[in-house]
Each structure stands twice: as structure tokens, then as C-alpha cells.
Amino acid sequence: MVRQRAAPSTPAAERAAAAAKKATAAKKAAAAARNAQKGAGSGSSKSSWNLMSALYVAIGVLVLAVVVATLQQQGHLFQAAEQPSTDAAAKRAPLPPVEDRSRGMSIKSIAERAKSLPCKNRHTDRDCHNFARHGHCSEAPGWMAVFCPASCNTCELKDPSVRCDAERIGYERTPALEPGSxxxxxxxxxxxxxxxxxxxxxxxxxxxxxxxxxxFLDDEEINTLINQAAGDLQRSTDQGGFSEDGVQEQVISQGRTSENAWCDDECESNPIVQRVMNRIAEATKVPQDNFESFQLLRYQIGQQYTRHHDSSASDNEMLAGPRILTFFLYLSDVEAGGGTRFTDLKPPITNNPERGSAILWPSVTNDDPRRIDSKTFHQALPVEKGTKLAANIWIHQYNYVLPNLHGCTGSFSEFE
Ligand SMILES: O=C(O)CCC(=O)C(=O)O
Ligand SMILES: [Fe+2]
Known part of the structure; x- marks a missing residue:
């Protein structure tokens, strides 16, 4: 089981989150001013001098708050903002936005600053500084927070509990499934x-x-999906353990021997791919933002995926929640073998690939969408003759795109 989704560049949700954050900063400044005013007004003297001085104090606090917020956004206060803290309350406090901390700065100054920070880039410094300079700290904040934290001056975001704080990223969780859905x-x-x-x-x-x-698919859609995968196929992986910065290791396993490619931003913006995604969203009644990217698969003779489940109970701890549905598309016929077999049914059932057809099954139970449905373990039988081409769409209980953008879904695609 792999979890990955190409990081979309500044989708509407991200812009909305940034706007919400700005609005919050402005509201805080106004509240500070209101509090100052209240405090001044609650004194014993009711003279007009006291009222005037209260007003001046309030205006002073408001101006100061706005100046501080502006400086933080422009990166002038980065030294103060990046002080690491182990204090839980401080971690919950709103963080300065990552936007613009490094955008447009010279490589030299990004490099100078990065040297003095308590964390290191995981990617090469040269590339990281360049990415930062070109605005990727805000366009791909999750990937950059994990791989280029020093260049973005976002060392505090290496900690997934900080990076993935729902309030920080402006995340509202609306479940796709209710009990009974x-x-x-x-x-x-x-x-x-x-x-x-x-x-x-x-x-x-x-x-x-x-x-x-x-x-379910017409020839144009099938050919478009196949062409998107061509050239990008790599040996499939399974999920391994989590590193301390919340990235899930991808391991080559003997249980999963196919090759796969992810439908990246360019692929997803293809109108024919969009048409298929829209149709899946309509059929499942789940918004596209809850989908991982298309994962395109190729199995050659002998290749298979042994018995597994697409979801796991621990996914409930992730912002996007568990995978709730799998929409599986067959892009080719297979001469022999290659069926999708639901192993734990009595008797097990096998669906043989049929070009253009699709199957859909739930990974969670009807009564409680937080619970994994133990009846939907399945496997891809080894291909015996021919080649099997197929595609997964994994659908989550909550919005997947926004937490993925912020590096909160366990893994990333390499971003270009
Ligand atoms: O190839 C198939 O028939 C199923 C693949 C699968 O279960 C998966 O990729 O998770
Ligand atoms: Fe599967």
C-alpha cells in the first residue's frame, strides 16, 4: 500500500488558508486593541484624560501588532520566529506564515541564513536554496518543510505535530461518509x-x-491514462515505518512486484483525465479533493500484489483519515491471470481484468466509517500471459489535497 499524491501548486484551498491566516492576524490585532481599551476603561478614574490615554494606548497596540505581523510576513523577524520551543502551549500558538520567508531573497543570503539555523536540509543545499528563492516554500510547503527546512527557515515545521496542526493549515474536516452512507x-x-x-x-x-x-472508460480515456504513465513507471513499493519528521518510508517488497507511476499535476490537469476524475467523484459522491492521485499500474508476467488491505486503522490519526473507497480501473485485458481476488470471502471471488471496466469497494464499514472492513482484503493475482494495465483511485474520508500539500499524509512525490 502506498500513499502519495503530487503536491498541487497553490490550489484554491491553500490560498483560502493563507487568507484565513491573515484575517486571524488582523483579528488578533483588533482584539488586542479592544482588550487594551477595556483595561484602560476599567480604571477608577472616569476623567476624559484617562479615556484619551486609553485610546492612544489602544491605537499604539494596534499599530504595533500590525507592524509586527507585516515584518513577520516579510521574513524580517525570522530569527525570533524560528526559536525552537518544546513548550506545548507555544507549539499550539499560531506560527508565522511560511509564505515569502525566502521568496526572492538572493541565494547567498538564503545560504548565509541557513547556516545559522538549528536544522539542516535533507536535500542538497544548492537545490533547496534555489527552490526557496523561487517561491517553493509557499507553493510546496510540506515537501519543502521536510526536505529544505533550513532554506525556507521553517525548522519548526519539521515536527509533524506542528506542521500538521489543523488550525495552522486552515483545515476543516467534513466527513465524506456518515454511518449508513x-x-x-x-x-x-x-x-x-x-x-x-x-x-x-x-x-x-x-x-x-x-x-x-x-x-466505464472510453478508448480516448484509456489511451490518455496509459500515455500519462508511459516513461514514468517504477517498481511499486509498500509502506514502511514513519521517520520522526512524519515521512513514511517506501519499501520494495516481494509482495508487490508491479511497476507504477503517479498522475502528476500536468497529468491531472489534462481535461480527459479530469473527465474521468469528475465521473468518479459523481459516482462515489465524494469530492475530488478527497482523492489521492491516480496511481497507474503495470504488471508483467509473474508480477502480482499479494493479500493486503488498502487502509489501516492508524490512518484515523492522519488529517485525511482512512481510505474509505477504492475505485479500480482496468486499462487492458489480460490473456491469463491478473485477476483481483477478494481473498477473505467464503468462497473468495475473483474479478478478471476487462479493458475499460472498473470495480469499486469500501475499505471501511457501513456502521462506522472509522473502522476498517476486514472483509475487503484482496490481492492481484500474478499475470500468467499478457500485460495488465490498471489504475487505483484511493478515496479518503476527509480532504486529502490540503494535508498533502502541507506534508501531512505520510509521503510526497518528488516535485519538479
Ligand atoms: O491489481 C489489482 O487487481 C489490485 C491492485 C491493488 O489492490 C492495489 O494496488 O492496492
Ligand atoms: Fe489494493
Whole structure:
């Protein structure tokens, strides 16, 4: 199981988060002024001199707060802002925005400053300084916070509990599924999509919901997805442990021997890819922002993915929550083998690849979308003849794009 999504560059959500942060700073300044005014007014003397001085104090505090906020945004107070603190309350306090801390500075001054910081870049200093200079600290803040913290002057964000603070990134969690939603969704699919001749491979009460959409993709869509993957395929990985800065190790495993490529920003902005994503969002009634990127897969003879689950209970601790649904697209027929087998059903069921078809199943239970559905363990059987091309769309309970942008989903794609 891999989790990855290309970091989108400054999506609307990120701009909204930045705007919200600015609004909060302004509100804080106003509140400070209001408090100062209140404090002055609560004194025993009611003389007009006292009122006037209270007003001057309030105005003074307001001006000071605005000046401090502005200087912080422009990076002039970076020395003070980056002081590491182990104090939990201080960690919860709003952090200065990362935007513009390094954008446009000369490489020399970024390098000078980085040398004096208590943390080091994980990527080469030269590249990191260059990325920072060109605004990537705000455009790909999660990746940069983990790999180039010194160049962005965001050493405090190496700590995932700081980096992934929901308030800091302006994250509001709206669940895609409520208890009962899965049954409603799956029960209604055949009636909603007569054009795809939706059939149940399995359904409650005897098994989990697994539905098949026939001819879900047309030739143009299939070819576009295949072309996007061409040239980018790499040996697939499984998820390993977490490092202390919240990055999940990707391990080569004997259980997963296919190759895969991620649909990056350019691929995702392709209108034909968009058309497919929109259709999946409409079919599942989950917004696209809850999707990981398309993961395109190629299995050659003997390649497989042994029994696994797409989600794990610990995903409930991540901002995006667990994967709740898998929408799996078949981009080729396979001459022999290569079926998707739901291993834990009695008897197990196998769906054979059929170019253009898709299957959909839940990874969590209908009654409690926080609980992993133990009935949906599955495997990709080894290809015996031919080549299998396919694609995963993993769908989360909450918005995935924003936490991914901030490096809070466990892994990153290399950003270009
Ligand atoms: O290839 C298949 O049939 C299933 C692949 C799969 O389960 C996965 O990539 O998680
Ligand atoms: Fe899977």
C-alpha cells in the first residue's frame, strides 16, 4: 500500500488558508486593541484624560501588532520566529506564515541564513536554496518543510505535530461518509448508472459491497491514462515505518512486484483525465479533493500484489483519515491471470481484468466509517500471459489535497 499524491501548486484551498491566516492576524490585532481599551476603561478614574490615554494606548497596540505581523510576513523577524520551543502551549500558538520567508531573497543570503539555523536540509543545499528563492516554500510547503527546512527557515515545521496542526493549515474536516452512507451509495448504483450495467460481485449480508461498472472508460480515456504513465513507471513499493519528521518510508517488497507511476499535476490537469476524475467523484459522491492521485499500474508476467488491505486503522490519526473507497480501473485485458481476488470471502471471488471496466469497494464499514472492513482484503493475482494495465483511485474520508500539500499524509512525490 502506498500513499502519495503530487503536491498541487497553490490550489484554491491553500490560498483560502493563507487568507484565513491573515484575517486571524488582523483579528488578533483588533482584539488586542479592544482588550487594551477595556483595561484602560476599567480604571477608577472616569476623567476624559484617562479615556484619551486609553485610546492612544489602544491605537499604539494596534499599530504595533500590525507592524509586527507585516515584518513577520516579510521574513524580517525570522530569527525570533524560528526559536525552537518544546513548550506545548507555544507549539499550539499560531506560527508565522511560511509564505515569502525566502521568496526572492538572493541565494547567498538564503545560504548565509541557513547556516545559522538549528536544522539542516535533507536535500542538497544548492537545490533547496534555489527552490526557496523561487517561491517553493509557499507553493510546496510540506515537501519543502521536510526536505529544505533550513532554506525556507521553517525548522519548526519539521515536527509533524506542528506542521500538521489543523488550525495552522486552515483545515476543516467534513466527513465524506456518515454511518449508513456506504449501504445507501452501493444499493443505488445500478439504478443511477444503467449505462454502465452495474453488477454486484458481492453484496451484504453475505459479503462486502464490491460492484463492477462495465465500459466505464472510453478508448480516448484509456489511451490518455496509459500515455500519462508511459516513461514514468517504477517498481511499486509498500509502506514502511514513519521517520520522526512524519515521512513514511517506501519499501520494495516481494509482495508487490508491479511497476507504477503517479498522475502528476500536468497529468491531472489534462481535461480527459479530469473527465474521468469528475465521473468518479459523481459516482462515489465524494469530492475530488478527497482523492489521492491516480496511481497507474503495470504488471508483467509473474508480477502480482499479494493479500493486503488498502487502509489501516492508524490512518484515523492522519488529517485525511482512512481510505474509505477504492475505485479500480482496468486499462487492458489480460490473456491469463491478473485477476483481483477478494481473498477473505467464503468462497473468495475473483474479478478478471476487462479493458475499460472498473470495480469499486469500501475499505471501511457501513456502521462506522472509522473502522476498517476486514472483509475487503484482496490481492492481484500474478499475470500468467499478457500485460495488465490498471489504475487505483484511493478515496479518503476527509480532504486529502490540503494535508498533502502541507506534508501531512505520510509521503510526497518528488516535485519538479
Ligand atoms: O491489481 C489489482 O487487481 C489490485 C491492485 C491493488 O489492490 C492495489 O494496488 O492496492
Ligand atoms: Fe489494493
Amino acid at each position: 456506504i449501504d445507501d451509495l452501493f444499493a443505488n448504483l445500478p439504478a443511477r448508472y444503467p449505462e454502465y450495467n452495474v453488477t454486484y460481485l458481492s453484496r451484504p449480508p453475505s459479503g462486502p459491497w464490491v460492484v463492477k461498472f462495465h465500459n
